[in-house]
Amino acid sequence: MALIWNSSPPDCPIAPTKALDGASRLAIAQEHRAALSRLVQTLPQQPAQPNEDEKTCSTAPMSFTKGLPHDAYGLVEPQQYRTFTAQLWRPLPQMAHHAQAVGHRFDLSGPDVSSFNLPAAPHIGSSEACAEIALLYVMALLRDSDVQALEAGTQPLPYCYPALHPNHGQPVTAAAMVSELRKLPWIDADARPDGANGPLSQEEKYRRATLWEDQDPQKGLTLRVLARGISPGARKGPHISQFLLLGTARHRHVLPHDQQYDIRSGQVSLGAQRVDQRIEEPTPQRDYLSDWNAWLDAQTSVTQHVTPSQTGRQCFISQPRHLANLAHECQPYQPFVLAAEILRAQGLRPSIDAPLHMLLADVANRAHRAAYRQKFQIHRRARPEVLAARLTQTYHGLTGAMSPTVVARFTDMLEELGADHPDDISRPGVLLSWISARNDVNNAQAGVAIAGHDIRHANFLLPQAFPGGAPGSPSYGCATAAAAAACATVLKAVFDGAMPLPEALGTATYLHAHPDAATLVDWTGPQDDFGHATLADELDKLAENLSCGRGFAGVAHRSDLVESLRLGERVAAAVLQDHILSYEGPVALTLTDIDHRQIIIDSCFGGVDCNGTVSLGPKLTVTGMTECEWWLGTPPDMSCDEGVMRAVSAQILQFSAAQ
Template identity: 30%
Template sequence: MQYRRQKSLAVRQAAAELAAARVHPTHYSNGDENRFRFENISGDNDPRANNAPTYIGNFTKCLPHDKDGFLLNPSDYDAWVRAIDSGEQSEIAGLRIGPGPFQPNGDFEYANPANPNSPPLLNWSHAYSDPPAPGIRAWESQGAGLTHDLEGPDAQSVTMPPCPSLDSQELIAEMAEVYWMAICRDIPFRNWATNATTESARNSLKRFWWFRSDRTDDLNGATDRLPDSLQRRRIFSENGTTPVPLEKLFRGVTPGEQLGPYISQFLLIGNTGIANAQSITDGQIAYGAIRADQRVRIACEDVDYLQNWNEWLDVQNGADVRNRESYEAGYRFIARPRDIATYVHHDALHEAYLNACLILLGLKAPFDRGLPFQLADYKDKQQGFAQFGGPHILTLVTEVATRALKAVRYQKFNIHRRLRPEAVGGWLYQRRNGNSTIRNRLAALTNMEAAFSGTSQLANVIETRNGTHDNWLLPMAFPEGSPTHPSYGAGHATVAGACVTILKAWFDHGWELKSGGSRFAYEANADGTSLFDVSTIYTDTLTVEGELNKLAGNISIGRDWAGVHYYTDYIESLRLGEQIALGMLEEQKLTYSENFSLTVPLFDGTSVRI
């Protein structure tokens, strides 16, 4: 037993030394925090005088804003950053949050000052009746990136490149895409190839400089800071005139995402369950003797939110209007973009990958060839279970998720603090409706405004959707808009990258999806009532790797469909999660006595062997 104790200690030390040997990178932001400034404001009492930062390129949700959407006091943002960096609960609790009114010490004014438990007074701009006026919504886990972990890469040992700046051509393209995704939110995937709106979206997007293959290195003083993203980003126009096929519109770029139906098979099919009691087209996933249904609640068609300035302003001031969306009766298979937005509105983040794992086990998908215990029982004399079996991989795919969330929280709160798409929509609203002073404060959006008003025809579409001339607010799928944390990186996408990397490592990633020996490719019909086989239409080989990558893309870009994220949030966060998963696998491998390896395909098309 003394030997066992020393051996266990040595293994833990080896894992710790492996983790410690990883280089902690320097983290770079895009510099927007210090770039944009208030004009010199007359009046000694205005805290925004003397060229103070506006922070218009950064996340300010929940901090106090004025009636025009700007911070009441830039010092609130500074205090928020200091509290994030310290992680001290007392500092976070002392921050000003919401619309006010505030006492001189920064605390709320209360309905009954004599009763410390009375609710605060809140100066909401929108008139609420039914449901009643909301409460305040707090920030979410801004200290998670400061925690330490006992397994996998430290949350601060992985990084992301700077996100696109507010005045960059890349952000212009990303916002155009998010607007068009809002416009196309209710078009069935089944009908994309024949729908006039998707055709308009494609023809509009191909005109944006960032999406053109014939672009020059710079345009109108663009400040893009992601040179390698030029190679990663899909191009809507291959030669400046020929657009991409409609069925590939709004897709991701990792291997396999461009093949087959838009929605991954792992978000549609089920498994056969106990004694093959059900068909995979039933969409039921057996969890032992119980089942989970792949169908989703049906969010009401053409019902969007934050299309009114006062509602938008309240949400930026932290109004908690969650759970006020409208649903139709029943459930359906994911058939439309709004369905995938609904899925990622209420999921448990790692649930899609746990489901995928159960589906793969039900399909009897082979494990990676480097894993042990895959011969017949009479040869191996043991089966995988606690190690190298179903319980092992089911645990791994959930175990990595929390570590991914800690790493992305550090990027979100401590480094980038990127504003959400809804905030850009608010600034564009003010570019169209504000006075000259407001327009000058938002000069960084001059090129975006011009691009939307030009040949792209996007301005007309936005105004039609919102029902008002010059209303360029981004129509949101959720009444509360985005979560109360910055946009970059994306939590869903980082968890997706981590969990999918684990699954690609464990299963034979080149195996073609088959059931009963036959290949399949299912898609929901237009109303989502059933699945039908489209393998004769989509003749591409659907592999474990491709459909898992597509699953990660569906979940990540599903947040774009809701209006709460950008494209770069998806692609860079996948890669962040991938780093977390690889590090965890490297350390865990030290703990097993069996001689094994894992070959892991990466999102950039290369692979690594552990």
């Protein structure tokens, strides 16, 4: 929400008292640019922190190598990888427009993409990496579940317990899968897993806590947390955001009595056009890269963007596979453009005069570039499909040129996952049995002939939702998650994010897709959620839906999504600081971030910048932490008390009173 003061704060150097022209305007314009320059120069810089996997593993088993020549074991020659990484730092002229070179491009307004970095990714052999691949196995097994049934957790699934398992004969449900996941040290709140450097870092503690309901270790992992992501707002109401389902009340060029454009139709007015919220239905139970040769082919030659098999029917989003397809096929800012139009159709107007669609595209582009710099120039982490393959080949002794140290790390992961103990109820080995059974069924349905390495009966490859598997870019960060979070941040800032959701949408209840996915019906879940939800909650849910779609597709690790959402927020905040400096008078924006911290972005706050220098340029204030800590992506303090929250809330009210 924007607060535009009628009078300038004292000592504000960029607040004119009359219309400007000629030399006067040029002078003030220079002040605006100088303020932006000060902002860029004083923004805290955090050094890049890649993990040690690339340095310590000569055959790059968990580094990004897709598109390079691979041997029969899916490994590259060390010299080929060194040549590849050298080109990423000094791109050849012919690479100037390639994705690998995106991170080299400079921003001529606002902070450079190098101002935003991610913490080190989980390393080979860590408990966090074990938990991440196990989570993705379960998400792949649940890919075709109706989201309502998924979260109920009681619907029997087409898997069974091994003959010697104590639960043999009992139905396998989503809730049972979560129970298996809770046995992993990273997810079990009573366990004490090590971090990359011994004790868990603050970032590792945060990522671990986001796996527990309300970040409460006593509640632990739940189906809602597994399927919905990290934001408290994403866990209110039905799984799918209303902004992925609703239409506008009527097309603006149609008479009011015409009922064709009821919000339940899913038709959104966009200028003179109508956009259908329904998607092309992907073929259920159709997965890819579930046999060794298909996986190896995908690593050696990057498949261009290929649409998964479809049924030919249009449907509303009601399954994780639908979310995966949406995130695969659309630009991340598109759903937010439609969200803005839905809000405008309800009579809401942005609180600053901004070209909103252009602003959304701009922040999405900036976040995309920031994520791609992390992908190629910093971390180069392999996609989940590679980790699953390494576990599979290690189990079968097909390790090729991998060093004994690396093999030992993958062996430790298999032990933690219970690979040789599917009947041991203290470990989640049954998950590997289920994923292997799923791969066998998929290969039989696809008529796959066994060739190359025979990994049947212990096939731990991660079933992919797309024909080419993961995209031809590294995994960390996730550009979709970063761009989605950036767009959500903009809409929370320019609309009143604190507005009750019923008021913002003009509806009496949540809607969700009927089980046949052909129509929208009233949600029958707890109605308190709807009454207590805010617009900001629903925008966070929209960002999480797109982010989790990448997880359900099997193409992104959970840490990619968690850290990239927070990266996108920081990029958007920087763009908003840049944007509000273009106004003649002082402007302040207020919003809540994905961790529910309240933020004020003020074009003329004054005070002391991160280097201790008096600054009269843009200022950012955050609940419970310093501006510098927030810009550096510091996780929220889990012990932040209500007194701090009340103090900053009072500060925001003080700003409101100054209008």
